[in-house]
Amino acid sequence: MSLLGRLRDLARKRESPGLTPDAPGLVIVAEAFDPAVADSAVLANSPGWVASAPAVFVHHLSLPPDRVAEAAAILAQDGWELREQGPDGDRVLVHALRVQVLDALHCAQERSRMAGLAQRLGGDALGWDARQPGESPTASA
Template sequence: MGLLDRLRDLAGKRERPGLTPDTPGLEIVAESFDPAVADSAVLASSPAWVPAAPAVLVHHLSLPPDRVAEAAGILAQDGWELREQGPDGERVLARAVRVQVLDALHCAQERSRMAGLAQRLGGDALGWDARQPGESPTAPA
């Protein structure tokens, strides 16, 4: 392990092996579907969120069907996986998922990025949630 790797570990930003969007037992520990509420306030008010632990960050998007593949390609460049959930009228509901250690700054940056991407593609960013392993199994992302 090099010096840069050790520094990333100390900073708590390195993705820890083992956690994936499909890890059994993930529970929603924080969520925001109200753009007027700051991400820092959402995270601070969540007693279940473990700040130093990795989380699966899930952005909920509504996209035109003909732009889903484009969105997936753009998001994949930064390690996001776009998962289609199903139709919603003339749009497709999808979730952008990625494992990361979550903090208010990065959460706000990603929310802004998702909103911009969705808007450019003719869709909407509906909100986000963060999932971490819990004590009882729940459905994956």
């Protein structure tokens, strides 16, 4: 791994002590699956999102099965973990996950990056969600 990659990993670890993609009690606090809606609007209209807290940022991608390993290798360079979710017709639904503190600029940049990567590999970027520890809104109802 390059020096820049190690520095990014170190910065990310400082931002997200203790939170992992598999942490218990994670709930979706923001989600963006409509490309016409700005990420800033998504975050502004997400009352459960805590802006100062780290979140598990999850991009939903649909990729050809023979390109999943390539996508995983590319994304791993920036600290993303790729997890297969299951079949999606002739493609595979995958989640790219990373823990970070979210803001509208970084959400938009990563959405664009994921769309470009998926397109280069013959797939689609479906959208993203953000997960933070907390109580599900339906659990209190």
